[in-house]
Amino acid sequence: MSGPPARSFVVDGSVGSGTLGGPDGWASLRALDAGALDPALRARLAEEWSRDALFEHASVGSFDRFSLHLLAVAAPPSLIEDAHQAAIDEILHARLCFALASAYAGEPLGPGRLPLEGDVLGRLDLPSIAAAAVTEGCVGETLASLEAATALERATVPAVREALQQIADDEARHAELAWRFVRWALDLGDPDARVAVERAFREALDAQRPPLPEEDPLVEGLAAHGRLSLRQKRLSFDEGLVEVVAPAARALLG
Ligand SMILES: [Fe+2]
Ligand SMILES: [Fe+2]
Numbered sequence: 672m673s674g675p676p677a678r679s680f681v682v683d684g685s686v687g688s689g690t691l692g693g694p695d696g697w698a699s700l701r702a703l704d705a706g707a708l709d710p711a712l713r714a715r716l717a718e719e720w721s722r723d724a725l726f727e728h729a730s731v732g733s734f735d736r737f738s739l740h741l742l743a744v745a746a747p748p749s750l751i752e753d754a755h756q757a758a759i760d761e762i763l764h765a766r767l768c769f770a771l772a773s774a775y776a777g778e779p780l781g782p783g784r785l786p787l788e789g790d791v792l793g794r795l796d797l798p799s800i801a802a803a804a805v806t807e808g809c810v811g812e813t814l815a816s817l818e819a820a821t822a823l824e825r826a827t828v829p830a831v832r833e834a835l836q837q838i839a840d841d842e843a844r845h846a847e848l849a850w851r852f853v854r855w856a857l858d859l860g861d862p863d864a865r866v867a868v869e870r871a872f873r874e875a876l877d878a879q880r881p882p883l884p885e886e887d888p889l890v891e892g893l894a895a896h897g898r899l900s901l902r903q904k905r906l907s908f909d910e911g912l913v914e915v916v917a918p919a920a921r922a923l924l925g
Contacts, residue, residue, distance in 0.1 A: 680729040688729040692783025700770035717776035724768035734758035767834040798867035801856040805871035808849020816842035831897035
């Protein structure tokens, strides 16, 4: 699994995102004219950018929840401020992705309601909150930022490159925020928090992954429009875990 492209919004153990709904201003940014594209490629691009747009939309909620988690553990104001800014960044990411999805689909697209049933806030003790930040932030956002940077390297369409540049820069900052929070949480000296953080990293790093998928026949066309194939995503994901997340986790845990 390559994982979702943005900060995951995990509720009751599964990654949440909504379904498509009315545009209501989400598709208003200028994107591109996709009229001359091959219909099969265009349909794939509409589908994939829509999926990312829904994950970006869910990421707004993930940072809203993270802000509440920070308040619940009496975190310092700089972290709370950055978490709120990150939620606002995710609104822009969703708008950028919906604008691209709409251009490829040939109709304005936007999100439906985000499902918020279930235990949305999750457990509010420090170990649980620190572990959630490891999973969603230190691992999820670090890998998302690397994926966006890889997609940017290969993209050639200007509107796509602009969107990916914004997303890659912001996601790198969001990942850094998660690492900063977990550092702060560990420095409080709660042994249970340390155990929970170590376990969350171990689960992410040791998870069994399915075999590497075959290369996608549309890989070149997708790449020009900012989309990595499943195989490329998986390679970026595996490399990010080994080269970035594992050493950073070792440095963090000492
Ligand atoms: Fe994002
Ligand atoms: Fe993010």
